[in-house]
Amino acid sequence: xxxxxxxxxxxxxxxxxxxxxxxxxxxxxxxxxxxxxxxxxxxxxxxxxxxxxxxxxxxxxxxxxxxxxxxxxxxxxxxxxxxxxxxxxxxxxxxxxxxxxxxxxxxxxxxxxxxxxxx
Numbered sequence: 001x002x003x004x005x006x007x008x009x010x011x012x013x014x015x016x017x018x019x020x021x022x023x024x025x026x027x028x029x030x031x032x033x034x035x036x037x038x039x040x041x042x043x044x045x046x047x048x049x050x051x052x053x054x055x056x057x058x059x060x061x062x063x064x065x066x067x068x069x070x071x072x073x074x075x076x077x078x079x080x081x082x083x084x085x086x087x088x089x090x091x092x093x094x095x096x097x098x099x100x101x102x103x104x105x106x107x108x109x110x111x112x113x114x115x116x117x118x119x
Contacts, residue, residue: 061096068099072110079110086116 014032020042021028021035028038066076074082083090088109090098098106 058092061092064096064099065092068103068106069110071103072107074110074114079113082113082116083109086113088113088116 017039018030018032018035020039021030023029024035024038027034029035062076065079069076069079090109095106095109098109
């Protein structure tokens with residue numbers, strides 16, 4: 001009696017995994033066992049780094065805002081407190097873009113926050 005070789009469904013499942021391994025190097029791209037290991041690890045890294053990318057961008061925005069604050073005679077935490085007290089609801093991404101691409105507008109926002117807190 002010939003051995004059972006699993007057939008169509010198993011072949012389709014393995015082919016799907018090897019398609020995900022496209023672009024990998026060495027045996028990882030064309031061997032089922034190595035391919036499963038590599039694809040599984042790649043998926044775990046992709047999941048974790050999607051989360052890390054959000055943290056990295058927030059840190060970048062904060063660094064840019066802090067640098068722009070120092071040009072306006074404040075530090076980052078003071079600016080955030082003054083913006084909060086003045087009820088100016090701009091997120092860090094927008095503040096960062098203002099600081100980089102439109103420094104005059106960023107200075108206007110800072111002045112408005114300082115004036116609202118002083119009043």
